[in-house]
Amino acid sequence: MHSEPVASRSADPKDSRDSRESRNGTTPHLDAVSLAIIEQLQEDGRRPYAAIGKAVGLSEAAVRQRVQKLLDQGVMQIVAVTDPLTVGFRRQAMVGINVEGDVESVADALTAMSECEYVVMTAGSFDLMVEIVCEDDDHLLEVINRRIRALPGVRSTESFVYLKLKKQTYMWGTR
Amino acid sequence: MHSEPVASRSADPKDSRDSRESRNGTTPHLDAVSLAIIEQLQEDGRRPYAAIGKAVGLSEAAVRQRVQKLLDQGVMQIVAVTDPLTVGFRRQAMVGINVEGDVESVADALTAMSECEYVVMTAGSFDLMVEIVCEDDDHLLEVINRRIRALPGVRSTESFVYLKLKKQTYMWGTR
DNA sequence: CGCCGCAGCTACGGAATCCGCAAGTCTCGA
DNA sequence: TCGAGACTTGCGGATTCCGTAGCTGCGGCG
Known part of the structure; x- marks a missing residue:
């Protein structure tokens, strides 16, 4: 509940051009911020982008763009799971x-x-x-x-x- | 994508008072409408309530309350899943x-x-x-x-x- | 060395959505 | 017949979503 930003920008300065890696390629290599976003959505898949942004230290639009990319890449999916x-x-x-x-x-x-x-x-x-x-x-x-x-x-x-x-x-x- | 309402009201007229069944109880018995809502959210966990309502033949508020109850009961959870x-x-x-x-x-x-x-x-x-x-x-x-x-x-x-x-x-x- | 292109972030305004509340409807049981 | 409980609808305000434009940092290339 204490919401400390997880990483300052430029958390992982190396290769950032592997973004065209699609769902069949080898590991797209997530940086710390994307990981933090995923953790937020693992707790609640419907959490608003603004709340996530506050938690990870990003603007609402940035979170939205990253989430969209993660979904497109097939790194994660947001779904209802049931027994x-x-x-x-x-x-x-x-x-x-x-x-x-x-x-x-x-x-x-x-x-x-x-x-x-x-x-x-x-x-x-x-x-x-x-x-x-x-x-x-x-x-x-x-x-x-x-x-x-x-x-x-x-x-x-x-x-x-x-x-x-x-x-x-x-x-x-x-x- | 053809959105045909799944069930008219009173789809399952029998026991509707088992709503206090919590996550440890025996099967809460879902009716056809709740099932349809779950299917919608299995396709996209962030789909708006209004869109779900249109698909299953319910108002936005009705969908919202049923989703909340399904979550509270532990019947489903909306989360991000990853590899x-x-x-x-x-x-x-x-x-x-x-x-x-x-x-x-x-x-x-x-x-x-x-x-x-x-x-x-x-x-x-x-x-x-x-x-x-x-x-x-x-x-x-x-x-x-x-x-x-x-x-x-x-x-x-x-x-x-x-x-x-x-x-x-x-x-x-x-x- | 300077220019270009790309990728990611921020800012922002309008449309859509979320959310709580009050009131109406239906079923079942006393 | 009446009342309680559960479900539904409708509505208004706060919040969120979403597309777009502009800025910045970085690497490639002539």
């Missing part, structure tokens, strides 16, 4: 997948499926882990057995059906 | 945990740890799955080996370090 159970999706599962051949192409196929909420390539005894959100058991069964296991390159899968979601936060950097 | 790698958290992992004794008490202990972003009780070869967000390898190592494995009741753990985050959406209900 899926409350919204009518009764079955969720984490699925671990082993792949033979190109892992990334399988990952892309999974990404294209609307039921796959979360797709990540991992090291360990699974090559991929996928979070699946479904309406009921039949739906879940169809996605795992008919769609995922049918993908070329998928060697095996292991499912972990969700019993209870205990925690779900979005506060990175706001520790 | 942690971009924001400076270089190591993430999913950890599967086997527990002997009371699973829930272990889950509560994990929930209290700020590095645990996501805690869920599962059926399958793990009792719990936890997503961990860390700054570097040392940090990750400490959390897994010193903190998690030290919890009473934890029998074993298996880690899946993230190599690449392929998909991360928040579009439940907006299919």
Whole structure:
């Protein structure tokens, strides 16, 4: 609540010309001010630009332009998140997948499926882990057995059906 | 973009007095209009109330009050979400945990740890799955080996370090 | 060395939005 | 039948959003 400006201008004097880095490029490299803005919006996605500006030491318009750029670049998105159970999706599962051949192409196929909420390539005894959100058991069964296991390159899968979601936060950097 | 009102008033005539259900209670039961509002905010968390009202067939003030209630109830939250790698958290992992004794008490202990972003009780070869967000390898190592494995009741753990985050959406209900 | 172009910030005014409040409507239960 | 509670509407004032113009610092280039 004590609102101390996080950084004076010219916080990170080096490379500032990488702004054309788009969402597929390598890390756009955020400076301290943008990080502070993100933290503000992680606390409240609807916080007014003027309030954010006061907190990070920038004018309202500057905050607005930076936020717009962060959104365009795909660095962050401002959205409503819910507990899926409350919204009518009764079955969720984490699925671990082993792949033979190109892992990334399988990952892309999974990404294209609307039921796959979360797709990540991992090291360990699974090559991929996928979070699946479904309406009921039949739906879940169809996605795992008919769609995922049918993908070329998928060697095996292991499912972990969700019993209870205990925690779900979005506060990175706001520790 | 065709904005058809989703439901006439009295969409869900039954129990409307469960509004004191707070964030720990059982499902607050959303009606079709609240669902439609959530969908709007999943597309853009900053969309003006008037625009939402036009889309779902409600006045601006009505939308505002329902959104406030949904936030107060904990049904949804409006936040900025990011790719942690971009924001400076270089190591993430999913950890599967086997527990002997009371699973829930272990889950509560994990929930209290700020590095645990996501805690869920599962059926399958793990009792719990936890997503961990860390700054570097040392940090990750400490959390897994010193903190998690030290919890009473934890029998074993298996880690899946993230190599690449392929998909991360928040579009439940907006299919 | 001076000029040019770019990117980011500030300033500012008009339009749109947010927010609280008072009053009307509907349903359900006593 | 009546009253309580929840939901909705309408409205006015303060606030916020948004586009634009001008300024500044910096790097590239002739």
